[in-house]
Amino acid sequence: MTELDSLVAPTLTFLIFAPLLAGVVALLWPRGLVLDLLSISLGAISLVLLVPLSGTVMGQGPLLLELGGHELPLGIPLYVDGLALAMLWLTALTGLGTAVYASGWLRSVSHPSGQQYRVLWFLLWSGLNALFVSGDLFNIYVTLEITTLAAVPLVALARGREALSAAMQYLYFALVGSILFLLGVALVYAETGLLALPELSARESEAAGPGETIALLAITVGLAMKAALFPAHGWLPRAHAAASPPASALLSALVAKAAAYLVIRLWLGPFEAAWTPAVAQLMGVVGVLGILYGSLQALRQHRLKPVIAYSTVAQLGYLLLLIPLASVVAWQGVIYHALVHGLAKAAFFLAAGNLILGIGHDRLVGLAGCDRVLSKNLLAMAVAGVAIAGLPPTGGFIAKWWMITAALEQGQWWWAVAIGMGGLLAALYVFRVVSFAVHSPRPWHEEPLRETRHGLNRLLLWPPVLLAAAAVALGMTGELLAPFLAVGAPEVSP
Amino acid sequence: MTGWLFSVTAGLLFAIGLYGVLIRTELVRRLLAANVMATAVFLFLIVVAAETPDGPDPVPQAMVLTGIVIAVSLTAFALALIRHFRAVTGESDPEGGDDD
Incomplete structure (x- = not known):
């Protein structure tokens, strides 16, 4: 590995933990102006940091970072390839744009729940970045839940009967989706003893048993419920229409896409042996x-x-x-x-x-x-x-x-x-x-x-x-x- | 040896939970049903942990612990949202189902 690697770990750490810490700050120190500036500067720093990260991925191929120096199969890997990189860029760009917009919006409408919006946005941001770079099935489950726990209240914040009812519906879809996802993860582990995506991808492709096919089915249905993929889309139009504009922008551009991202991430590679062309x-x-x-x-x-x-x-x-x-x-x-x-x-x-x-x-x-x-x-x-x-x-x-x-x-x-x-x-x-x-x-x-x-x-x-x-x-x-x-x-x- | 018994129990619990989620419309009941589903998955993970030849496997156990934390957080949030929903609308059953 080369000298550029010294930047990779801090970059990924920043992308995940800076918004998380900002969320804690937002919770403890409710100063709208400071938090808006913090949110905007975090977005700008993320964009700057993504430039050298993209260069490294381009130069060295997909990056595999083993957290805490624990090697696979024991450790939990972070994995960055072209797909993850694109989603990180999208998150940073959309996040920055929405942060600027939200700073104006929360003032224009004197939003009573502006403070909660800011806290949830930081948590959502952290969860999304973590989700996109996770290279481990169980870790993905955790990041998916962080994302859900931030996204559902963003809908509910809009207040009013329709927003609350839409948020309830979203929550139940997400709840059942996450249980199905976890069931899939459990089945995969029972069948293969593996959780890390690079290891799952590296297997000989002929060895997929029926358990793995059921696992992929459970995971796919679970993710489809979270991503609102047709025909599990029922909650999305209500929730995204009821949320406040900056929340809708984040939910539509990033949150629904994060679950859909996982579908293609898992189908191609880790579970390639579990499905046929038909x-x-x-x-x-x-x-x-x-x-x-x-x-x-x-x-x-x-x-x-x-x-x-x-x-x-x-x-x-x-x-x-x-x-x-x-x-x-x-x-x-x-x-x-x-x-x-x-x-x-x-x-x-x-x-x-x-x-x-x-x-x-x-x-x-x-x-x-x-x-x-x-x-x-x-x-x-x-x-x-x-x-x-x-x-x-x-x-x-x-x-x-x-x-x-x-x-x-x-x-x-x-x-x-x-x-x-x-x-x-x-x-x-x-x-x-x-x-x-x-x-x-x-x-x-x-x-x-x-x-x-x-x-x-x-x-x-x-x-x-x-x-x-x-x-x-x-x-x-x-x-x-x-x-x-x-x-x-x-x-x-x- | 008793793994199959626990596996079958997990399967039954999962089915009961799924039935509840699909059939019940009252918010708290539906939430409980989802929790039953989650418990079934946890039970299954414990079976997976116990069935390994060289002693219990700690990885699924760690997954259950984390899963419980997440399930508790989600349930707490869902209960708070239900309370809020009731306070705003005076209803506990947005779809107008008739289970008590």
Whole structure:
């Protein structure tokens, strides 16, 4: 190992423990301004630290860090490859953007639970970073629970009957999901005596018994409940629509994705021996059904936030396409999709939050005319929507391009058709929202637009604009980032 | 030797818990059912620990201990949320089921 390694351990330690400690500070010392500055500077430091970490991963291949110097099989490993790296970048970028936004939002609405929001956000951040770098099944279970325990109260914080009821539903899904996940982990351990992902991946692939297949089933169903993968999506549209805008942005961009991330992380590699190509096709079909169902529901909603939430159900479906495709190009495409969707979805929810702040509600018919008072914000929302739909020149286009290339290369053209359909439907629901907003307000409209004399607070305007811009900018950097993403990509299955 | 007995018990408990989670709508009952499911998994892990040839395996035992901590935290949070939900809405059964 080389000298760069001296930075790896401190970087990963910082990413996990700095937000955790900040959460404790936030709990003990409730100073809004200080905590907002802390949150923003932690986000900025994370981004800076990720640069050398990315260089190391690029230079040395997937990193395996054995905690406390205890070697496998005794120790607990942290594992960073292209996929984990992309998720860490996404967490840092979205986290920073949302932190800036939240500092403005909590002031604008004089949020009574701003303090709790800050504590939960720090804990969530720590849990997510830990989840993305965990290389051990049981450790993943623990980080998944930390994430859940921070995410559910973020929904409940929005107060009101609907938010509480949505949070309750989310909690029960998450609770049963986590028990199923733990059952899967127990079955794997009973069958193999292993928990570390690198060791599970390194096994001879023919040796998977029926116990392992049941384990993978339990783990997948459990994670699907947490990620709201179709058909276990029931809680997501309610919860993500009821939460406050910064919380919705975090939940949609990061939390749901974290569980979906685990599905592809575990299917490719550790459990490769436990499924057959037919099962992989089935997972792809589930993904496509999610894409179609989520998109069609998004087209039918009458309020803005449920549109965005159903869009998340749809967009998560693409991640499952990696399982039947399982090539390096598909791997790049799916990770890129996760990145672009995360940035764009956060931008979308934050911009929607600004609309709600500006006009007092999010009913689509009432958006008419808001382009005059909130033009930049609306533009950010439209651009984010275009990135989600995957139109050029955004990053979403590159992601879909790679996924379609992978599908055609392997003669599995039906996935290419599904990806195209999904893009078309996404374009439809995005343009439907935008067309509501650019309509002229009807003269008899009962609720005239609230006067926004001072315009939007800059802290509220810039995060969605910049996050949407980042989702577009990813359209230019595909070739540059591809080698980073490809680190640790699974070999093409025969 | 008695491993199968405990395994079957764990399976039964899991099924009972799952049934409760799916059928019961009253919030506290459903939470209890989820706890029964979790206990079944813990029991199964203890069987796994005991069944190793060279003495009990500490790894599943450690997993159970951590799992209990997590289950307690989640249950505590869920109870707090249920109380809050009741205080706000005056209901304990959001889906209007009819088990008492």
